Structure formats: C-alpha cells, structure tokens
Amino acid sequence: MPENEINVDEINEVLIKRAIAFPAAEIYGGIAGIFDFGPIGTLIRQKVKELWRNMFIWAEENVFEIEGGLLLPEPVFKASGHLDTFHDPLVQCEKCKSMFRADHLVEDTTGERADSLALEELWGKIIEQEIKCPKCKGSLTEPRQFNLMFETEVGATGGKKAYLRPETAQNIFLDFRRVSHAMRATLPFGIAQIGRSFRNEIAPRNYLVRMREFTQMEIEMFVHPEQINNHPYFYMIEDQPIRLITRKMQAEQEKEPLEITAGEAVKQGLIPNQFMAYYIAKEAQFVEELGIPRDNYWFRELLEEETAHYSAANFDLEIQTPMGVIECIGNAYRQDYDLSKHSKHSKTKLTIQYENKPVVPHVIEPSFGLDRIFYILMLVTYQAGDRKWSWFKLPPYLAPYHVKVCPLQKKDGLPEVARELFEELREELDAIYDQTGSIGKRYARADEIGIPFSVTIDYETLENETVTIRDRDSTEQIRVHVDDLFEVLHLLINADATWEEIKGSFAVESSKKSKGKRK
Template sequence: MTTTATTLKGQPLDRPALDSMLRRRMFYTPAFEIYGGVAGLYDYGPPGCSLQANIIDVWRKHFVLEEDMLEVDCSVLTPHEVLKTSGHVDKFADWMCKDPKNGEIIRADHFVEEILESRLKGDKEARGQKVEEKEEDPKKKKRKAKGVQEAVKLDDAVVQEYEEVLAKIDNYNGEELGELIKKYDLKNPASGVQPSPPVAFNLMFQTAIGPSSNLPGYLRPETAQGQFLNFSKLLEFNQGQVPFASASIGRSYRNEISPRAGLLRVREFLMAEIEHFVDPEGGKKHPRFHEVKDIELVLLNRTTQLSGKTHVEKISIGKAVADGIVDNETLGYFMARIHLFLKKIGVDQSKIRFRQHMANEMAHYAADCWDAELLTSYGWVECVGCADRSAYDLSVHAKRTGAPLIVREQRAEPLVVEEWEVELNKKKFGPHFKKDGKTVEAAVLATTQEQREALAKDLNEKGSITVEVAGVGDGKVEIPKDLITIERRTRTEHVREYTPNVIEPSFGIGRILYALMEHNFWTRASEGGDEARGVLSFPPTVAPTKVLIVPLSSNEQFRPICYKLSQRLRKLGISSRIDDSSATIGKRYSRNDELGTPLGITVDFQTVQDSTITLRDRDTTKQVRADEDKIIAAIQSVVDGSKEWKDVEAELPIFEGQEIEVATR
C-alpha cells in the first residue's frame, strides 16, 4: 500500500505549507518558544483548543453516551507501588543507543529504520525509480546532511531482506536490534561510528510526592490504572452488573527518547481511554455485535508482517471474528466503533488500517492488540490502540493489595462442586514445623487437585506425605498423618466469583487531531495569480468555528445586524466570529477557510432593506440567500449533521451577487 501523502482534493501534500499555516494561525505552537523551546512539548492556540474540544465532544457522544459508559477523572500523580505492580516500572521502556563519538542519544528502532530506508532510497535512485519523501525530523536531517546515502544499487536479495526487516521493525527486542546494527554495519552518518548496543530506557517521568520526598511516584503514562483501582466502586455504582465500561479523558506523560514529527511524538499528551469489563466465559461476546458485523475494515495481521510483507485485507469485522483473525466479538465490536468514530470526525477513509501487534511489541499486559493507524506524510501512524488486556491488571492489583477486585453474581442454578480439600491440624502443625510453618502451609495449600488426589493416596497407604517446599531443608518436607487431612468433599456454590477481562480502546487525541488536519488540508488557486490559499475542510461537527459573519463594508448599519446574528447563533450553541476588518470580503473568507470555518454569512445593503442574508459554503464557495430564520435553520441542520450543503443548496435560492469579489481574492 503506498505511503504517498495527498490532500483531500488529491493534491500532493505540501507539509511545509501546512505546518506554516497551522503555526501562523496558532493551531499549535512550540511550548516555551521564547526560551528556545523543549522537544516534544507543544501548546494549542484558540483554533487548536476548539478543534480538540470538538473531537472530545464527538468522542463522548459516540462512546460514553451511546455505550452508557461510566466516566471518571483520576489523579495524574501515581505512587511507585501502583506502577510497580502494574509492570510499568519494569517493562514500560523503549530501546536506546548512544553515539560514543558525539554523545547523541538515538532510539534504536528508529535508527535501524532510517538507515535501511536511506539505503533503499539510494537503490531506487540508482535504478532510476521515483522516490517518495517521508518524514524529516531535525535530528534525521542533521544526520543526512553529514552523511548522505549515495545512489547505490543493491542486490535484489538484499533489497528483499531490508524490506522484510522494515515490515517487522516493531517486533524486535533490544538484543535483536543490536544484532541488526552489527549485521548491516549501521553507522550514525553524523559521526561515522556505530552506536553502542541498545539498552532499555523507562519512559515514565519520576517524581516525589510530599515535602519529605519519601513517597516516590510518577506522572502517569496512561489513564487506565486509576480506572482499574476504582473497579469495585464502579461495579457497585453499576449495581453489580457486568459487562460495563468506564472511560477517562486526561493528560498522560512519556519521556520520549527522541521526540519528532511535531504532534505525533510528544512527551505530554491528551488520551481518551475506555476499559470495557467483560465476563471471560462465553467467548467475550458483545450484545451489539450484530449492529457492526457488516462493517468492512482494512486489516494487516501479524502473520503477514512476520512474513516480511505489508499486504492488507479488506474484510467485514463479522468475518474477521468468525475466521479467528480478530480474537473475539467485543474486541471486534470496538474496532468497528473506532472506525465509525474516525469516519465521523472527518478522517480520510482511504487512509485507515488496523494493524495487529506482533509478539515482541505487545504491551506486557496485552493478550491481543490492534492499532488503528492513519496514513500521514510521516507514514502510517498509530492513533488508536484496541487491546485485550485479559484479567492482568485486576489480578495483579488484587494480589498485591488483597482488595477483592472481582465480580460476585448469584447463580441461576446452584453449582455442586466435588473436590479434594486440605485441612490442617493447626494445634500441632505450627509447633511441629516452628519457623517454617507458614512456608510449609502455603506450599500445601498451593497444590492442585491432581496433586491432592495423589497425596491422599500416599496418606492412606504410607501414613505421611512428602511435599516440595523451596527454602526448607533439602526442599522436601514430610508431613505425618496426624497433622493433615485430605478428603474428597462436596460443596454447593450459590454465588459465582470471577475476575473480569478487559478490552481497552485507547485514543491518542493529539495524533488524531494532526492526522485530521493533514487529511482535510488542500489549496485553492486564486485567479489573480496570488499565492494559493490553504483550506481545512473539517466536518462542521468538529470545525473550531462554525460560522463567519462578514459585513460587506464598514457601514455602521451592518454592525447591530452582525451582533444580533452572532448572539442568536451562540444561544443555539453554534460558535461564530465577526470579521469586520478592512480587507476585501474575499480575503476575509479566505482567512477563515484556513481556520476550517465551514459556513459564512454576508450582511449587505439588501439585508438592511429586507432582512435577507447570504450563506456561503467553504468548500464550493457557492452561496444561497434567504431570510434570517431560514438561514439560521440551515446552519443548525448542517452543524448538527442532519443535512449537507447540497441539501441546503437544493432548498434555498442560489445567490451569485458576490461571486466576483470571492473569486478575485
């Protein structure tokens, strides 16, 4: 599948022009810029904040409201013990190399990827093939400037080998990345030397809680742990019913080794995460799966990647689950719902795929995971992860704290259980084993049903049993018959207890926001020969501002009409801006096309006479004219998504009176 970046209108994406426009119009800007800035930290300006808020609003309605989720807002500061138990302290890491000559810190997988891609690019140039440009982060540019890869033709076998390595680059561990660096003699072009072997670098920001600094903690790397720790309270709030889902939107923090690609790899970011708790019995079915089973998704499974290929398959989610490509209905249901959400906010449908994680890249808690990846000028970028976390998190936190993070439900029919039970003579057991008593007791109680059956036989035949107990004597302990009883007994269970499994969709809002801006950017040529104007064709539901109100001139008669229209729209919850600057009406519209404003109202002298106004569409620049009530109703229907511009155009009279001014901007 090609990685060529194009705009909404099929033009090649001019990323420098887009980045310049986004910063000029203050969608986002480097944080602390007047102090030189800090890599991986960005501030959002007014349109960026509005766009982000609107994406979150659609997310809440699409997931929290429609799925009846329980939203929580948990603490960012997290004690060390919580993240030690969850596995993040030991396992939440990326692989890092250091250049021994210039001291540059390099992320190992990115380094291997960049050098091999550079060699493949040189091969294509040597073969006279067209080369597609990908991302150019500052550090990569610097390395290239000092050591540009020459156009050298490679053997076909080497090309295939490089492509296979790149197809499964996310699956290599640190040792394997180090072997690749040595095998292919990969050197940092900036220094001409090979970097040191990769070492694990934990991505969490460490801190201390309290003035005495004796309670170590971290800024959370995800919002999930707070949801797991509140599971029992959420279950009670939900009247003990499973399945149910919690949701959380908030900041997370990761100390990235080499932040790059603007908003795509940052150290502080907004996440929206869902934890869907489900009964593991019954194959994790979902009651609403039938509603989405016919939705087709583009899938890149792990088997294809491990074969060194990136071929995708378009398949209905119902068939993917039935064929075992996607593990279960609940995982498949949320993958389809993620697809629908991305479509709703305006993501280009030709630039979405779901990629399955390979074994080595799988998070330590995940049993299966699919990433919703969006194609940008930087290549395919993970924007949403959908993981089956099994019962990992609730189990480890329950074991560490003793808290009952389980579901108890009354059985419809009592369950009769026949099993081997162990009973210890506590009066004699402790004095007999003295200081080793608790260790021996734990070993006995940890025996399986099969082991207990064999031990019961030994107890009856030999009068004693031998149990393996690590750390006591020679590792084997004999227990006489008078200290223990092992019998087959029957009990009746009226209540079932189980630890639910968790399906977790996790959204990186900043990455989605950036991909949305790339997917909806295009340029409109001007007839006067001026520089082409950028346009952001956001859907009205997420556009930062919905309506621009433009008075035809600075005539004082227009001012109260504009103010009245603005107030009326705001009372309906529709954001608007008045642009009464001295620029031509065409230039005023163009400036707001850059901001993604979908609709524009023009107030002119005819408005003063008969209260009619024009309504302009951003993408087509076409206009209709009608009285104020009809125009407001049309705006409301477009903004809430019940109608499109073509519907408005079919219902209201076409207006061409200001086309000349619009065309000559």
C-alpha cells in the first residue's frame, strides 16, 4: 500500500462529499447495502468498463456481449441450483438470540461435512448431538433457510414467482442457443455481460465491498471439453508473470505468492488448463492497467470447502487494500454443469456442433466485481497530505475527464478563446470547462476528481497561440502551441509519452517573464 497512512473513513467521506458514490434513498434514511453512483463515479466506472471491454471483448474476435433481464422466472433457479443451495440454514439461540450456520455447528460437533444435509437432517443432528449455543449454551431453534435471492411476483393475478438474478451468468446460459446460432459461433467462443446482480446479504458491510445490489462483468467462455487445455492464443500470454497462492501453499501456511509465468503454471499443473490460465494472465494485465501495485495482488486457489459444487477449480484475484484483502475477480471452471442442468430442466438441447457432432461445451467463467474494482481504484489512487486538498492519482485513461479548460481570468476576451478551444477539444476528448474562482482553486477542483491535465488560456495565447498545460501529478506547467495540443494530450492520456518526454519535445519558452507567484 502507499506509504502514507490511508484512512478509509476519510476516503468514504470524500466519495460522499463529491457525490462519487453514496447511499441510495438517503433522504428517506437510506437502505442498507445499496449505493448510488454520482456523475463523477459514473464516468470513472464507464472508463473501467471500457477498459474491460477493450481487453476482454474487442481484443478477442469471438466474445459477444449481451444484456439480459434482471428478473428471471423461478424454474431458472430450480435448474441452476440456486433455490436449493443459494441459502444458508440458520439457527438462533433462544436465550441470547445469536444466529449460527446450522451446518457449521454440526460440522464442528461431528467432524463430518454437513453442507449437503437437508434442514430436517440438520435438526436431527442438533437434537441427537444435543448441540447448544456456542456462546451461552442456550437451546437452539429449528434451522430455517435464509435465501439470498430477492423474490417477487410477475403479473397481476396468480402471479408467476420470479427472482432477481443473483449472478449475470444465468442469462448467458439461457441465451446460449440463440446467441451462438445468431452469431454463427463455433467453439471456443464467449458470451459476456455487464450488469447488476442482487443478493440479500445478511449483513452488508464495508461500504462498496459487500452490497445487496452490485455490478458484475462476466464472461462465460464455451470450450470443447477436450480442448480445455488448448487455447488458440495461449502463446500470447504464456510469458505473462503472475502471482499464485495454491492450495498446497495454503496448507503449508506459505503466505508469499509464487512468482511464475502463466505458461509455466500450466506446465507444472498449478493451474488446471490453458483457458483458465489465459484469463488469469489477462486479468493480471488488467489489474496492472488499473495501476494496482504488483505486490498488492495475487491469485489464490480456493480451498475445497470454498469451492462451489459445480466448479472444478477456482482462482480468485485478491487485492491487499487498506480495508484488508478484497476478492475482486473469481475464475471458476463450471464444466458443463449449467448447460446440462438447463438442458434437462427446460427440455431443450443446449449443444453446439463441433466436427459434425453435437457437444455440450465446458465453461470457464471469469467474473469481475465492478464495484469492488472501482472502490479499490479510488482507495489506491487517493492522495492526501501533500497538498491543501486531497486528490486522486487516477491513470489518465480512467479519469472522469481527460482535461479541464480554463481561461486565466474571465475578462479581456479570454473566456471566448477558451470556450472555442474547449468546444474543439471535447470533440475528441473528455473535456470540461471551468472559469469560476481563482486559477489555483480550479486546478484544485480538477485534482479532487482526478482530472490529469488542465489547459489554461492566458494573455500570451492571444499573442502567439500557445497555451499552458498543467500536470496533475507534478503540478508542473509547460507551454505548448495549440497546433500541438491534441497530439500532446493524446500522448499523455494514452500513456504513450511521459510528462518528462513531453516537456523535452513539445514545450516552448514563454515570451514573457514570469511575475512570480502571488502570495
């Protein structure tokens, strides 16, 4: 983490104050676990989504993005297993009112796995073993299910039971047949989706980390089962270094991640197949683009008890933050679990043709939590203490605006010239105009929401068509000719040139003597 102490409460306060992210329905007291994103937050999230699309959709020729319904009928979740498994059996102590997972209590007492037991069986064990409240030894209630899905009814009379989707993945399986056919897809191919999912968490916590409504960016990659270890573009990422914590390392209490290339990890059998390794490698690149320091993230293989019943392997991207370790991406090997289940329940063939034979593809699922990624981006780029104001050192391509355009003063024709330049710039860049307050205050306002560059029109501009560019990170300024402005900004925003390089090749001398800083 950055050297300076990071105060998470302080950052949350800034997020609220600047309307970047704040509790939903605030004027009615709010609702736990649901947040709204304001204009600046929305812009930054858009940039993160675009980065994701660029890397995981546009960069591939066979990944198709869809947008599915949030509300899905009950049978979907009977098939997917969510109705049976997406809940926790809870018991409550009659004396101290504490809640416990019934299956965990039974496991702790008997030493046997109990997560597959039905409610009656759990209740039977509790009676049989005379299990009492671990806190106060009080009697326990009969276990009841706490379903994590939001339930509703569709239609006016005798409505159809429906649920808000707990993951975006389900739409993809439901749409598999139509999308693959319409897009003339052949294995391997992927279907991607960015959208909201809903889980009725028992206790939402930690601001944007555990929400009841959240945004996922998911891909279901459909692969021939026999080709799972044969990704056509594996060579492109096999030298990508990754940091791994395997199950074995966890069993041996090894905390320091293993540094290894994606290719070598597959060769050594640490990652089960090329498709999963391909995504892990791409995710490492994605996290680098976000600007997360390398030492602060790793991929952890989930332990057997953490792995869902349908998954043959799970690797989570975990990031060390001032709030502790946060899981931001999950990679699951769902095999043919979902397509087979939906095929059976819907009586629909969910196969695809491969070498003249129908096959049920296997699925590799990289699942990104946008809200957590966004939150971590704000946490790690937050800067405080070096200026009179706090600011965000966002990578320029993720900033809400690329550039702020200011007239030095709002008189002598400067605003008119600045407006004109602004109108030109905004055609190609995300630009914002600001003429209110002292110039220093306007730079401060730009810093506060992470705008990386400010262009100022001054009296010299009127004479020789040069403007100043101010760099957020160094607060330095250079003067460039307006003819070079687009090129310079493009180079800086896309990180194709550093500020120092631009200073060397584009800066022009000021024709005036600096009058020095006003005190």
